[in-house]
Amino acid sequence: MEGNMMEMFEVGPCEDDFHLGFLIGQRFRDQIRSRLAGDLILQNQLLPFARTTQAQPLIKALSETNQNKFPRYWDELLGTAEGSGVPILQIILVNLRKEILPFISKAAMNSNADTADDCSDILIVGDSMAIAAHNEDANVALVGHTYLIKGKLSNGLSFVAYTYAGELPSCAFGFNSQGLAFTLNSVPPAEAEIVPAGIGRNFVSRDLLEATSITDALDRRMILNVETASRSRVSVHEVGTTPFFHANMYLHLQVQQIRLLCSRVIPTTLSSPTLALVPSYQNFLVSPFQGKSTSPPP
Incomplete structure (x- = not known):
């Protein structure tokens, strides 16, 4: 059973938040890529929606709002994409999926839609x-695609967070x-x-x-x-x-x-x-x- 134990990755202090995200993305590269490839909500709903003209202003506005409010965490997100070798759009979509899914028409939704009965x-x-x-509780795509992050910050604070692969710690x-x-x-x-x-x-x-x-x-x-x-x-x-x-x-x-x-x-x-x-x-x-x-x- 030892091979099934959840890994805890100790990271930091880092020179900046991009580097923190990069190290997490690099360490869990395989899990992040596997999760995103098998995530039917991402592949069948979020990505097709992101290619539409309706989605462009929404995703742009969401990105700008969150980058302006939390520039450090946005850099961490960019670092995760870089470290894992995953397109930044996919990382943005899974991190903002709850904010995007309500704007996808019901006709485009299917049985793989994200459910509200989580946790x-x-x-x-x-x-x-x-x-x-x-x-x-979470989507089946997350089975085997979670890990623990023990982050140490330059100000002396540290945290432990149960993290979904490719997402910021912790939702x-x-x-x-x-x-x-x-x-x-x-x-x-x-x-x-x-x-x-x-x-x-x-x-x-x-x-x-x-x-x-x-x-x-x-x-x-x-x-x-x-x-x-x-x-x-x-x-x-x-x-x-x-x-x-x-x-x-x-x-x-x-x-x-x-x-x-x-x-x-x-x-x-x-x-x-x-x-x-x-x-x-x-x-x-x-x-x-x-x-x-x-x-x-x-």
Whole structure:
């Protein structure tokens, strides 16, 4: 089974962000190229759409918006493309797929479309424990195409991030040396809520890896559930002793959203015995921070 263990790649400090991305792309060149070649969403939907006249202004605007907001992470993305030998367009498309797919006509979509029911969490905080149990769901193209990045930055901060091949760390979950951890769940807004050319979620989550605090969260045990949407809308829920379940629906931020079938049968709170099934998550999320568990899962 040793050959199936997920690899952790330690990288940095680097001379610049392009070099950081280049080393990651170079190290995981085969996995990145294999993932992109077998990703039916990329091959059958994103790439054909990118060749249309309708897509050109959208992709250009998305690229400019995210490059201007996060120039360092954009350079990291360019480095990943260079290091892996993959066309930069493909790297851009997989990193911004959630922001592009809503603009592909339903007629062009097929059964391989990206689904909204990605990932879920159970959260609980008590006097003697703080647990964040995360279930990572994703497209089948990612099977065997993920890895862990342990990045060390020139300012002394370091992070560990579960990373999809070819994407910025991390659109899944991660934690850093400041004691801050996060997990991510996809939430599907209604079509009227979608703003073109906005900030990509991959860039937001990459920035979370370098965050140093959430108010006084580093001074006490805290888990926050943070829901965000376009137009700078945000809602924060502090998890307490009542177990809190979050999957792929907005629970406390008032947003028009797509109603998923599973939301009718999954309760928003679960009884305490359910947590007995996932004790290992407590060690994974708490012990790296020496007892601190600061996890804001958007």
